[in-house]
Amino acid sequence: xxxxxxxxxxxxxxxxxxxxxxxxxxxxxxTVRRDGDAGLIELSRRFDGxxxxxxxxLPEEIEEAYDEVDDRLIxxxxxxxxxxxxxxxxxxxxxxxxxxxxPGVTLGVRTRPLDRVGCYVPGGRAAYPSTVLMTAVPARVAxxxxxxxxxxxxxxxxTLVAMDIAGVNEGYRVGGAQAIAAMAIGTExxxxxxxxxxxxxxxxxxxxxxxxxxxxIDFPAGPSEIGxxxxxxxxxxxxxxxxxxxxxxxxxxxxxxxxxxxxxxxxVGREIERMLASAPRKEIIEKALAHSGYVIASNRxxxxxxxxxxxxxxxxxxxxxxxxxxxxxxxxxxxxxxPYTPVACGDYASGxxxxxxxxxxxxxxxxxDVHHFCTxxxxxxxxxxxxxxxxxxxxxxxxxxxxxxxxxxxxxxxRG
Amino acid sequence: xxxxxxxxxxxxxxxxxxxxxxxxxxxxxxTVRRDGDAGLIELSRRFDGxxxxxxxxLPEEIEEAYDEVDDRLIxxxxxxxxxxxxxxxxxxxxxxxxxxxxPGVTLGVRTRPLDRVGCYVPGGRAAYPSTVLMTAVPARVAxxxxxxxxxxxxxxxxTLVAMDIAGVNEGYRVGGAQAIAAMAIGTExxxxxxxxxxxxxxxxxxxxxxxxxxxxIDFPAGPSEIGxxxxxxxxxxxxxxxxxxxxxxxxxxxxxxxxxxxxxxxxVGREIERMLASAPRKEIIEKALAHSGYVIASNRxxxxxxxxxxxxxxxxxxxxxxxxxxxxxxxxxxxxxxPYTPVACGDYASGxxxxxxxxxxxxxxxxxDVHHFCTxxxxxxxxxxxxxxxxxxxxxxxxxxxxxxxxxxxxxxxRG
Numbered sequence: 002x003x004x005x006x007x008x009x010x011x012x013x014x015x016x017x018x019x020x021x022x023x024x025x026x027x028x029x030x031x032t033v034r035r036d037g038d039a040g041l042i043e044l045s046r047r048f049d050g051x052x053x054x055x056x057x058x059l060p061e062e063i064e065e066a067y068d069e070v071d072d073r074l075i076x077x078x079x080x081x082x083x084x085x086x087x088x089x090x091x092x093x094x095x096x097x098x099x100x101x102x103x104p105g106v107t108l109g110v111r112t113r114p115l116d117r118v119g120c121y122v123p124g125g126r127a128a129y130p131s132t133v134l135m136t137a138v139p140a141r142v143a144x145x146x147x148x149x150x151x152x153x154x155x156x157x158x159x160t161l162v163a164m165d166i167a168g169v170n171e172g173y174r175v176g177g178a179q180a181i182a183a184m185a186i187g188t189e190x191x192x193x194x195x196x197x198x199x200x201x202x203x204x205x206x207x208x209x210x211x212x213x214x215x216x217x218i219d220f221p222a223g224p225s226e227i228g229x230x231x232x233x234x235x236x237x238x239x240x241x242x243x244x245x246x247x248x249x250x251x252x253x254x255x256x257x258x259x260x261x262x263x264x265x266x267x268x269v270g271r272e273i274e275r276m277l278a279s280a281p282r283k284e285i286i287e288k289a290l291a292h293s294g295y296v297i298a299s300n301r302x303x304x305x306x307x308x309x310x311x312x313x314x315x316x317x318x319x320x321x322x323x324x325x326x327x328x329x330x331x332x333x334x335x336x337x338x339x340p341y342t343p344v345a346c347g348d349y350a351s352g353x354x355x356x357x358x359x360x361x362x363x364x365x366x367x368x369x370d371v372h373h374f375c376t377x378x379x380x381x382x383x384x385x386x387x388x389x390x391x392x393x394x395x396x397x398x399x400x401x402x403x404x405x406x407x408x409x410x411x412x413x414x415x416r417g
Numbered sequence: 418x419x420x421x422x423x424x425x426x427x428x429x430x431x432x433x434x435x436x437x438x439x440x441x442x443x444x445x446x447x448t449v450r451r452d453g454d455a456g457l458i459e460l461s462r463r464f465d466g467x468x469x470x471x472x473x474x475l476p477e478e479i480e481e482a483y484d485e486v487d488d489r490l491i492x493x494x495x496x497x498x499x500x501x502x503x504x505x506x507x508x509x510x511x512x513x514x515x516x517x518x519x520p521g522v523t524l525g526v527r528t529r530p531l532d533r534v535g536c537y538v539p540g541g542r543a544a545y546p547s548t549v550l551m552t553a554v555p556a557r558v559a560x561x562x563x564x565x566x567x568x569x570x571x572x573x574x575x576t577l578v579a580m581d582i583a584g585v586n587e588g589y590r591v592g593g594a595q596a597i598a599a600m601a602i603g604t605e606x607x608x609x610x611x612x613x614x615x616x617x618x619x620x621x622x623x624x625x626x627x628x629x630x631x632x633x634i635d636f637p638a639g640p641s642e643i644g645x646x647x648x649x650x651x652x653x654x655x656x657x658x659x660x661x662x663x664x665x666x667x668x669x670x671x672x673x674x675x676x677x678x679x680x681x682x683x684x685v686g687r688e689i690e691r692m693l694a695s696a697p698r699k700e701i702i703e704k705a706l707a708h709s710g711y712v713i714a715s716n717r718x719x720x721x722x723x724x725x726x727x728x729x730x731x732x733x734x735x736x737x738x739x740x741x742x743x744x745x746x747x748x749x750x751x752x753x754x755x756p757y758t759p760v761a762c763g764d765y766a767s768g769x770x771x772x773x774x775x776x777x778x779x780x781x782x783x784x785x786d787v788h789h790f791c792t793x794x795x796x797x798x799x800x801x802x803x804x805x806x807x808x809x810x811x812x813x814x815x816x817x818x819x820x821x822x823x824x825x826x827x828x829x830x831x832r833g
């Protein structure tokens with residue numbers, strides 16, 4: 002079951018094909034655009050069997066949800082929220098920096114939060130309170146004044162409690178492509194947002210891609226994956242446990258171990274079989290293991306090349322010198338350094354984010370962080386002296402590009 | 418001609434409609450996907466009348482281009498390049514920061530340049546060497562190892578010289594949607610890129626939007642615009658000069674003056690008429706003035722609200738206290754503070770970038786800078802002690818979400 006893997010064409014293979022659902026997603030979008038809230042209610046009835054009407058999650062429902070959730074879990078969510086807040090606070094840029102780069106020429110950058118964002122939190126058969134924290138906390142830390150959350154009906158108590166802990170009081174029980182359409186276009190009750198973040202299935206992803214001209218997105222989403230670089234110093238049971246944790250997400254999840262030690266790959270395989278026997282989500286794991294496996298690299302440089310071609314969502318470094326490897330290896334969504342850093346920690350509570358680019362998209366996009374929720378404006382302040390220092394260059398280049406009025410806008414000021 | 422302007426629905430009105438060209442752009446993309454270089458050569462012949470064959474710009478052509486360009490202009494380009502480099506260097510993040518947020522829990526962010534990017538530089542009847550600098554220099558400063566530039570044939574000497582000054586030695590004479598397709602998909606000579614940046618016409622924009630799943634883009638492009646907030650202390654001739662500079666770009670350009678001083682608006686109108694008489698690009702300017710004008714706000718707060726609804730590409734603050742206003746006003750692509758800071762300076766030589774979001778997209782996107790050319794990876798390093806500190810929370814949340822193997826990946830390490 003645990004076998005050598007051919008990783009050629011990895012990125013293309015891992016990119017979900019949304020073409021099969023585009024037709025139905027376009028219809029859903031049209032319905033929401035045309036019918037607004039009434040369309041949402043009808044779609045929730047059709048797809049989720051939800052007869053509850055209004056998608057608005059009321060404050061009293063959140064209060065009631067607290068009664069249904071174990072206090073230990075509430076505490077765990079609060080602890081996770083505190084760490085996620087702490088780490089995301091560290092990412093913040095100064096709201097304005099300015100530097101006089103030469104006399105009279107001051108340049109800088111002003112950073113502002115987005116005005117309004119939407120977080121999509123999957124639901125249905127399971128609840129993902131951690132995704133509420135991972136999407137809403139960075140937005141709140143960035144200073145976004147309006148954050149809304151959409152999650153499929155009926156809306157699990159854990160999800161509702163997590164919303165409150167994340168500091169979001171605007172929630173809607175609407176899921177799938179219709180939730181994305183509502184946030185991107187706006188309805189009577191759900192205001193249009195500037196950006197939509199959060200994971201989702203192929204319908205959600207298709208809607209995000211189709212509506213990108215109306216609301217920006219974090220990045221295309223796909224099934225979760227882990228890349229592990231390990232050497233003979235690694236503990237095979239740790240690696241096997243990480244592979245199983247990755248695999249239990251979804252039948253489409255994938256794990257790749259890249260190692261120079263063929264013996265380690267075998268030992269990991271034996272550990273996987275042993276652990277699998279008692280794994281509650283054995284069936285899902287077995288399906289995910291079908292796209293998983295190991296690559297034996299002939300040396301460290303080749304191991305890095307193989308992993309760089311994958312640019313994995315999660316990258317685990319279980320080698321003797323992980324800090325050196327951290328500097329050498331290429332793009333990855335989130336990097337887990339050393340033996341005591343299972344991906345599960347980043348999924349929940351170390352403070353880093355778990356909304357990450359998959360399928361090689363880490364080579365283009367960054368995992369969700371505070372910067373996703375901000376815009377940067379460049380700023381310039383010239384004095385008369387500063388304008389004089391650069392005026393000749395501006396006039397010369399403007400004239401060369403045939404833009405005489407540009408040159409004149411400098412000249413009129415230099416004439417005083 | 419200079420008149421009160423109704424800015425309601427501004428963002429929607431300014432967003433170009435690409436639907437009219439989608440069909441022909443899809444055909445162009447298909448041709449490039451199917452025929453590669455041969456397709457490019459055929460499309461350049463058809464659309465640009467270019468019979469020169471290969472799109473590759475050779476090193477000796479760049480050398481020859483130097484002979485055709487005035488030394489004063491070469492110097493001006495070098496001076497602009499130095500300032501743009503300086504400012505973009507200031508934007509760079511540390512390649513790795515780590516902080517131990519509690520004993521044994523170290524978190525941080527690693528920043529890496531993209532592997533390969535493409536810059537689109539418009540051409541045809543005019544040359545835009547400044548756009549070469551504005552797209553390529555930030556990529557070079559970010560550390561992108563492969564930067565290519567596409568510009569419509571035949572390729573102006575000024576553009577070729579600017580390429581060399583920007584430090585780019587991979588250039589192609591191919592324009593329009595076919596250039597975007599070549600960079601996003603890849604051909605025999607033009608390697609696929611991770612991201613495409615730079616302005617372009619409606620065909621270029623449509624191709625960028627259609628190919629966004631294959632190569633990410635900077636942001637949707639549209640006609641240029643300026644928003645000016647001014648009070649009675651402003652010099653009407655400066656404002657008029659800025660309006661004319663904006664207007665000469667393109668018949669679709671637009672300028673909006675927002676002021677509490679009706680007298681200033683009138684004085685600006687008189688200055689515009691006076692200056693227009695001698696403006697070389699009078700016809701273009703007159704067309705652009707048709708979508709331009711002023712808004713009289715009843716007070717400062719209303720002026721800010723009107724401008725925030727526009728979120729202009731260029732924002733000029735010509736008021737008595739521009740530094741205070743800089744802190745209060747909302748999203749804008751690039752902000753020009755005070756009377757001696759014409760937009761033309763940012764267009765060419767102050768060091769800030771001129772590739773900026775238009776049509777209200779500044780409320781979602783940032784102007785081109787070093788960050789557009791980097792990815793951020795989150796990093797976590799736990800020790801045994803650190804894992805123990807957060808292990809309970811991770812296990813509790815994993816179990817609550819029904820992900821037992823996640824909990825087990827923590828437990829197996831805590832058992833030691």
